[in-house]
Amino acid sequence: MSVSSQPQTIKAKQALYQELLEKLQQLIGNETDFVANAANTAALLFHSLPDVNWVGFYFLRGGELVLGPFQGKPACVRIAVGRGVCGKAAASMETVIVPDVCQFPGHIACDPESKSEIAVPLLNWGHLIAILDVDSAKLNRFDEDDQEGLETLASVFVGSQVTEDLPDLSEELAQSS
Numbered sequence: 001m002s003v004s005s006q007p008q009t010i011k012a013k014q015a016l017y018q019e020l021l022e023k024l025q026q027l028i029g030n031e032t033d034f035v036a037n038a039a040n041t042a043a044l045l046f047h048s049l050p051d052v053n054w055v056g057f058y059f060l061r062g063g064e065l066v067l068g069p070f071q072g073k074p075a076c077v078r079i080a081v082g083r084g085v086c087g088k089a090a091a092s093m094e095t096v097i098v099p100d101v102c103q104f105p106g107h108i109a110c111d112p113e114s115k116s117e118i119a120v121p122l123l124n125w126g127h128l129i130a131i132l133d134v135d136s137a138k139l140n141r142f143d144e145d146d147q148e149g150l151e152t153l154a155s156v157f158v159g160s161q162v163t164e165d166l167p168d169l170s171e172e173l174a175q176s177s
């Protein structure tokens, strides 16, 4: 029983992300406003993903991460690149999965109930523009299927924006050149 239930669980998760992809595309439609689409993306994920207690965005502004639209308890407003889970994802520009936040050095605890976390970088033509952060009150909540699903949703979200509506990257670009 336990052997056959694992593939079904994975399939169910992949099916959920496929459903979310279609819902997100419908929600965004032709809307290009970055904040409005971020707000609806956070709400869709918060109310659709099982066992999550925080879903939201941190935008890269002036070289640091600044809180954007989210669902969940109030969170810390500014995170330095390199600090915490979000800062690590920003610095590496790669998704970070943390099975147990207590074991992650430098984890920034916004909601003490959060036990595991995934932070997905949003990239625009190779440049970081934001982090999508999802927390869970369950240990080891996120796996490679969540990573793949959330990265796909993040790319749809970024791709829906027209260049003029994306956050101003000029300062970040100047610093990196």
Ligand code: SME
Residues within 6 Å of the ligand: 054, 075, 076, 079, 083, 084, 085, 086, 087, 106, 107, 108, 109, 110, 111, 114, 117, 133, 135
């Ligand atoms: N735990 C995050 C901070 C953001 S909150 O989880 C909403 C971190 O360590 O970067």
